[in-house]
Amino acid sequence: QQQVKQSPQSLIVQKGGISIINCAYENTAFDYFPWYQQFPGKGPALLIAIRPDVSEKKEGRFTISFNKSAKQFSLHIMDSQPGDSATYFCAARGLGGGATNKLIFGTGTLLAVQP
């Protein structure tokens, strides 16, 4: 119940195309769903996040779509650019005793945007 499943494992998109990464979870107690971007040799950096009372959130070229009933959420990157090439992780906030804010991460998607 503490898992977050992410797909695909890797993704190749042409410049200007749309990149779509999907995640699914089981624990209905999760209440915060961030997406992180990680470049080689760097720590993850927050890209965008959503709470389950909202079905969609958009920030620039990045959009999260959230389907509470299906327990799924996805990241859409519009007009993908070579600089977007990185590993993307979805996550969910796990609620331990006292609501610790610990994040449960998916396994990651390696995105390559070809020029």
Place this chain on the structure above:
Amino acid sequence: GAGVSQTPSNKVTEKGKYVELRCDPISGHTALYWYRQSLGQGPEFLIYFQGTGAADDSGLPNDRFFAVRPEGSVSTLKIQRTERGDSAVYLCASSPRQGLNNEQFFGPGTRLTVL
């Protein structure tokens, strides 16, 4: 204005040795997290500090792992009798306070290699 810093950036040790990994959070951040990231995987939660106390250590894999944050700022992750399976990138993150939607800011990590 600096971000989360971690030292050393790389640590190579022999099986059975003791290691200490240091994290300097963003100034003023009261919450501090340690995660472990194995190759090709998402970060896995280890321990969370709110101030000086470990509020949640449920992710520590066994009693060889221990972390401290004596003055509520810098934290040290300590691993005794290291094993080859401990090889991973150890990530530290901090956030301003516990609560809703608090972004966790990650450091670059310490890559630990146990020979």
